[in-house]
Amino acid sequence: MERRQNLTPFRARIGWQQPPCRFFFFILTFCMVQLFGTLLVRAQFQEGFISIDCGLVGGSDYGDHDNGLQYTGDSRYIDTGENKNVSENRFARRYGTLRSFPNGTRNCYRLSPVQSGNKYLIRAIFTYGNYDGKNSSPTFDLHIGVNFWTTVTIGSDPDLVSEIITVSRGNVIQVCLVNTGKGTPFISVLLLRPLDVMYPFANASQSLDMYRRSNYGAERELRYPDDPYDRIWTNVTEDFLLLNTTSEVDVKEDDAFRVPSKVLQTAVSDTRTDYNMTIQAVRGSPGERIYVVMHFAELLKLNSPNESRQMDIKGLDGNVRLFENYSPPYLRVDHIEIANVALDASGSYNVSIYASSSSTCSFTINALESFIVRPMNESETDDHDVSAIEDIKRAFKLSRNWEADPCSPRNYTWQGVSCNYSGDSGPARIISLDLSSSNLDGPIPTSIGNLTALVTLDLSNNNLTGPVPDILGELQSLQLLNLSRNEAIGAIPQNLCEKMFKGAISLSIYGDPKQCESLKSNKRKKIIITIIIVSQINKTRMLGRVQEEMTMLGKEKYQIGKGGFGTVYLGNLNDGTNVAVKVLSSSSLQGSKEFEAEVLLLGRVHHKNLVCLLGYCADSRHLSLVYEYMDNKTLKDHLSGIHDASLLNWNQRVNIALQSAQGLDYLHNGCQPPIIHRDIKSSNILLNCELVAKLADFGLSRTFNTDSATHITTRFGGTPGYLAPEYFQNDIINQKGDVYSFGIVLLEIITGQPLYQNSMEKTHIVKWIHSKVQNGDINNIIDPKLQGDFDINMAWKVVEIAMSCTSTTLEERMTMTDVMVQLKECLDSFIQSSNGTFVFGSATPTILLCG
Ligand SMILES: *[C@@H]1O[C@H](CO)[C@@H](O)[C@H](O)[C@H]1NC(C)=O
Numbered sequence: 001m002e003r004r005q006n007l008t009p010f011r012a013r014i015g016w017q018q019p020p021c022r023f024f025f026f027i028l029t030f031c032m033v034q035l036f037g038t039l040l041v042r043a044q045f046q047e048g049f050i051s052i053d054c055g056l057v058g059g060s061d062y063g064d065h066d067n068g069l070q071y072t073g074d075s076r077y078i079d080t081g082e083n084k085n086v087s088e089n090r091f092a093r094r095y096g097t098l099r100s101f102p103n104g105t106r107n108c109y110r111l112s113p114v115q116s117g118n119k120y121l122i123r124a125i126f127t128y129g130n131y132d133g134k135n136s137s138p139t140f141d142l143h144i145g146v147n148f149w150t151t152v153t154i155g156s157d158p159d160l161v162s163e164i165i166t167v168s169r170g171n172v173i174q175v176c177l178v179n180t181g182k183g184t185p186f187i188s189v190l191l192l193r194p195l196d197v198m199y200p201f202a203n204a205s206q207s208l209d210m211y212r213r214s215n216y217g218a219e220r221e222l223r224y225p226d227d228p229y230d231r232i233w234t235n236v237t238e239d240f241l242l243l244n245t246t247s248e249v250d251v252k253e254d255d256a257f258r259v260p261s262k263v264l265q266t267a268v269s270d271t272r273t274d275y276n277m278t279i280q281a282v283r284g285s286p287g288e289r290i291y292v293v294m295h296f297a298e299l300l301k302l303n304s305p306n307e308s309r310q311m312d313i314k315g316l317d318g319n320v321r322l323f324e325n326y327s328p329p330y331l332r333v334d335h336i337e338i339a340n341v342a343l344d345a346s347g348s349y350n351v352s353i354y355a356s357s358s359s360t361c362s363f364t365i366n367a368l369e370s371f372i373v374r375p376m377n378e379s380e381t382d383d384h385d386v387s388a389i390e391d392i393k394r395a396f397k398l399s400r401n402w403e404a405d406p407c408s409p410r411n412y413t414w415q416g417v418s419c420n421y422s423g424d425s426g427p428a429r430i431i432s433l434d435l436s437s438s439n440l441d442g443p444i445p446t447s448i449g450n451l452t453a454l455v456t457l458d459l460s461n462n463n464l465t466g467p468v469p470d471i472l473g474e475l476q477s478l479q480l481l482n483l484s485r486n487e488a489i490g491a492i493p494q495n496l497c498e499k500m501f502k503g504a505i506s507l508s509i510y511g512d513p514k515q516c517e518s519l520k521s522n523k524r525k526k527i528i529i530t531i532i533i534v535s536q537i538n539k540t541r542m543l544g545r546v547q548e549e550m551t552m553l554g555k556e557k558y559q560i561g562k563g564g565f566g567t568v569y570l571g572n573l574n575d576g577t578n579v580a581v582k583v584l585s586s587s588s589l590q591g592s593k594e595f596e597a598e599v600l601l602l603g604r605v606h607h608k609n610l611v612c613l614l615g616y617c618a619d620s621r622h623l624s625l626v627y628e629y630m631d632n633k634t635l636k637d638h639l640s641g642i643h644d645a646s647l648l649n650w651n652q653r654v655n656i657a658l659q660s661a662q663g664l665d666y667l668h669n670g671c672q673p674p675i676i677h678r679d680i681k682s683s684n685i686l687l688n689c690e691l692v693a694k695l696a697d698f699g700l701s702r703t704f705n706t707d708s709a710t711h712i713t714t715r716f717g718g719t720p721g722y723l724a725p726e727y728f729q730n731d732i733i734n735q736k737g738d739v740y741s742f743g744i745v746l747l748e749i750i751t752g753q754p755l756y757q758n759s760m761e762k763t764h765i766v767k768w769i770h771s772k773v774q775n776g777d778i779n780n781i782i783d784p785k786l787q788g789d790f791d792i793n794m795a796w797k798v799v800e801i802a803m804s805c806t807s808t809t810l811e812e813r814m815t816m817t818d819v820m821v822q823l824k825e826c827l828d829s830f831i832q833s834s835n836g837t838f839v840f841g842s843a844t845p846t847i848l849l850c851g
């Protein structure tokens with residue numbers, strides 16, 4: 001920040017006395033040749049300049065009369081903010097418009113092209129001109145990329161200038177206006193000038209925020225084209241004795257500052273040797289580091305040994321002696337630097353120059369530049385991360401504080417973004433992205449996969465659609481992916497599933513991880529879902545919506561065949577209770593009131609021989625129903641001897657048949673309206689830890705196979721082998737269909753045979769039993785695994801019941817009530833005949849979660 005030039009405190013020159021040295025006064029004259037030369041320089045050096053007239057409507061370039069600089073509009077460097085005109089009309093054209101930034105915390109100009117690693121001077125000019133009619137004095141910050149440059153405080157000055165010398169870290173230099181809550185940032189003019197390798201003290205880790213650039217002894221301000229780098233050398237004369245020369249001052253090609261000779265050709269001095277000159281070099285905040293460079297050249301031809309100029313230079317209120325007996329070289333530039341000094345509590349640093357005791361001439365100085373050193377130690381975000389997150393921002397049309405660099409400065413890290421800062425050396429990396437509950441819709445942009453350092457990604461509770469991009473599975477560091485509560489999220493890619501099974505990633509999804517099914521693994525996968533409870537242990541409690549978390553432990557194999565409604569998983573509730581979670585493959589009723597009503601209805605169907613529906617998970621594409629967990633798996637497993645299930649004895653078998661019949665009878669006759677199961681089969685009869693049989697999947701075909709729009713019951717396939725013959729003829733679906741299927745189950749129970757005999761003809765079990773019955777040998781019918789351990793009378797009775805149930809004519813088929821009564825009689829008579837010693841299972845129905 002350049003403060004208007006005032007050298008304070010500095011000593012007023014008292015009178016004009018006999019000069020100790022001879023002064024040469026020259027009149028500078030311009031000749032045509034010099035002017036021509038200047039024009040050439042102009043054309044040559046404007047290369048690489050960026051001169052932006054901020055807020056200029058359109059991109060129209062124009063030349064500035066004063067110094068031939070070519071100004072352009074700013075639309076190609078920034079796309080935020082609003083164009084404004086200053087209301088006061090007294091400014092040069094470039095100050096007549098500005099861009100103000102009422103929205104956003106950080107708005108950045110992107111200056112390019114620049115060369116990475118090259119040094120640039122950047123100058124920003126602020127002409128308030130009461131553009132907003134508020135007569136306000138906003139205060140805001142400027143950043144160079146991710147690093148603090150300065151605080152701009154608009155005061156009474158008509159125009160405020162900030163200038164910094166900085167090294168570009170990339171192919172773009174960002175100049176950001178940062179709203180610090182003290183008014184709307186704005187900018188009038190923004191300039192960039194290449195500085196070659198000058199100012200070695202400015203490097204990649206520190207920039208120089210200009211405080212002063214003084215040209216002593218000059219009567220006019222000097223800048224471009226006199227200074228091809230367009231530095232502005234402010235004329236300082238005040239009460240000094242002015243020195244000037246027409247002789248060129250020698251400045252080498254490789255000089256570190258390349259001060260124009262014209263600047264060096266003037267200087268100030270005093271008539272007396274006992275007076276010092278004190279310059280307030282820098283004012284800032286205590287602790288800030290400063291950098292001062294003084295440019296000297298002796299303009300007078302001194303006749304030694306009689307005439308001499310030696311100076312002492314002191315810093316910090318004249319207390320610290322920096323240089324002694326310093327003599328500037330004649331007509332050749334020399335520099336004295338003050339570096340690595342921090343401002344003390346006073347906040348200012350003064351430089352005093354005075355003639356050494358032996359000197360015959362007073363002090364002199366030609367030019368001075370002073371700066372506050374700005375550390376550039378915030379690490380910018382990795383380029384690839386930036387381009388990926390910018391793409392994500394575009395894709396999701398995010399508006400938050402997502403401006404400028406995502407990770408830096410740390411105080412301005414983007415909301416929802418967390419970064420890993422590796423220090424000065426490497427760039428910052430985005431390691432976490434939380435976009436949960438952000439009203440996002442549409443597909444997940446694949447550019448998320450370019451955030452290669454990502455460890456956690458939370459996209460939960462949005463309206464995302466479409467497939468989950470494969471590339472997420474390729475993120476090496478990703479450990480947590482939360483896609484839950486996105487109603488219509490699509491398929492989970494294989495590679496993610498694999499990682500999940502390997503335990504490399506914790507995947508939270510809402511719905512059916514269908515794509516993961518084909519992969520076999522014993523590893524746990526953890527899926528947190530929200531269950532809406534429709535049944536309670538305590539029936540007197542109101543049915544309500546209780547949120548419970550459930551952890552999927554792994555896939556359970558209950559019944560998997562054609563006509564099923566989905567996959568069953570083992571889960572457990574927060575209180576540790578095991579539950580079975582059926583993830584429905586049909587979703588036509590998803591989210592509808594109708595679905596909810598049906599589930600609530602099913603939740604009210606309670607019978608000791610029906611699997612209790614505890615709740616459901618709403619809002620997912622693939623709905624889930626939560627049932628009580630049945631320890632002993634399916635009847636089918638026990639009959640076929642898989643899962644190491646112990647072989648059921650005859651009495652257990654008949655009892656299971658009876659209990660199943662009771663459950664089905666309740667559906668047919670105890671429910672209003674009656675429920676037709678439509679998928680009775682041995683794999684739909686589940687056994688609890690006490691071997692009590694319960695029917696599963698009741699009500700599903702009616703509820704979930706209905707097209708919600710038309711209410712027409714679509715033809716439901718059921719399970720081949722269990723379907724009644726009339727079903728194939730005319731699609732009749734009634735209770736008698738369930739009776740037929742039950743008969744098939746009974747045959748399975750009795751015979752232990754598969755539905756189709758494993759022969760060329762594929763004889764169905766009904767045909768098979770008919771042929772065996774005709775032979776009249778019960779031992780050829782009953783499961784040989786029982787090794788004859790059964791009651792023959794009871795066996796014949798049960799075979800009879802099964803035959804009746806599987807009759808092709810509906811009239812010959814008994815009702816479930818008949819089946820139930822006859823099976824019960826059968827068992828009762830056996831229990832009587834065995835004088836009460838037979839004890840099976842538990843007399844009372846087992847209550848797990850619902851009664
Ligand atoms: C700033 O935000 C307001 C309100 O959100 C909006 O109307 C206006 O268009 C925005 N201006 C710019 C320049 O984005």
Ligand SMILES: *[C@@H]1O[C@H](CO)[C@@H](O)[C@H](O)[C@H]1NC(C)=O
Nearest residue numbers: 057082083084085086096097
């Ligand atoms: C600023 O002034 C120019 C003409 O001088 C005019 O075209 C433009 O619309 C003005 N802009 C605003 C924001 O008033």
Ligand SMILES: *[C@@H]1O[C@H](CO)[C@@H](O)[C@H](O)[C@H]1NC(C)=O
Nearest residue numbers: 200201202203204205206340
């Ligand atoms: C920049 O200069 C400072 C002071 O001379 C020095 O300590 C630092 O290491 C330099 N940084 C680089 C990146 O050269």
Ligand SMILES: *[C@@H]1O[C@H](CO)[C@@H](O)[C@H](O)[C@H]1NC(C)=O
Nearest residue numbers: 218219220221235236237238
């Ligand atoms: C500095 O030069 C400008 C013209 O460039 C002039 O208007 C101003 O009065 C001068 N100031 C001093 C202190 O000489």
Ligand SMILES: *[C@@H]1O[C@H](CO)[C@@H](O)[C@H](O)[C@H]1NC(C)=O
Nearest residue numbers: 025026028217218219242244
């Ligand atoms: C040089 O000094 C003389 C005497 O003070 C003055 O008249 C003249 O304008 C100065 N020239 C320049 C270019 O400053």
Ligand SMILES: *[C@@H]1O[C@H](CO)[C@@H](O)[C@H](O)[C@H]1NC(C)=O
Nearest residue numbers: 011276278314317318319352
């Ligand atoms: C410079 O001169 C002023 C005024 O005489 C005096 O107050 C101050 O102490 C001097 N500074 C030094 C470093 O001698």
Ligand SMILES: *[C@@H]1O[C@H](CO)[C@@H](O)[C@H](O)[C@H]1NC(C)=O
Nearest residue numbers: 384387388389391447449450
């Ligand atoms: C993502 O990375 C690929 C491959 O490196 C690249 O082609 C693509 O442009 C990147 N996309 C974004 C938005 O960064």
Ligand SMILES: *[C@@H]1O[C@H](CO)[C@@H](O)[C@H](O)[C@H]1NC(C)=O
Nearest residue numbers: 141147148180409410411412
């Ligand atoms: C960053 O935040 C810390 C703590 O909130 C604060 O002390 C510091 O001043 C802030 N830095 C900037 C540059 O705002």
Ligand SMILES: *[C@@H]1O[C@H](CO)[C@@H](O)[C@H](O)[C@H]1NC(C)=O
Nearest residue numbers: 437438439440461462463485
């Ligand atoms: C999904 O979109 C609907 C309307 O389009 C909206 O009401 C709902 O709040 C959104 N849900 C989320 C989680 O953003």
Ligand SMILES: *[C@@H]1O[C@H](CO)[C@@H](O)[C@H](O)[C@H]1NC(C)=O
Nearest residue numbers: 536537538539540541542543
């Ligand atoms: C069932 O819940 C009701 C209401 O919360 C309560 O009063 C009653 O004591 C509960 N009964 C049992 C057996 O927990």
Ligand SMILES: *[C@@H]1O[C@H](CO)[C@@H](O)[C@H](O)[C@H]1NC(C)=O
Nearest residue numbers: 631632645646688689690691
């Ligand atoms: C039934 O389940 C219980 C508890 O899991 C177990 O102890 C028992 O062995 C199981 N019985 C059969 C027949 O699998």
Ligand SMILES: *[C@@H]1O[C@H](CO)[C@@H](O)[C@H](O)[C@H]1NC(C)=O
Nearest residue numbers: 831832833834835836837838
């Ligand atoms: C009846 O019970 C008694 C003792 O409980 C037993 O000794 C007898 O064998 C039983 N009779 C039959 C037919 O099982």
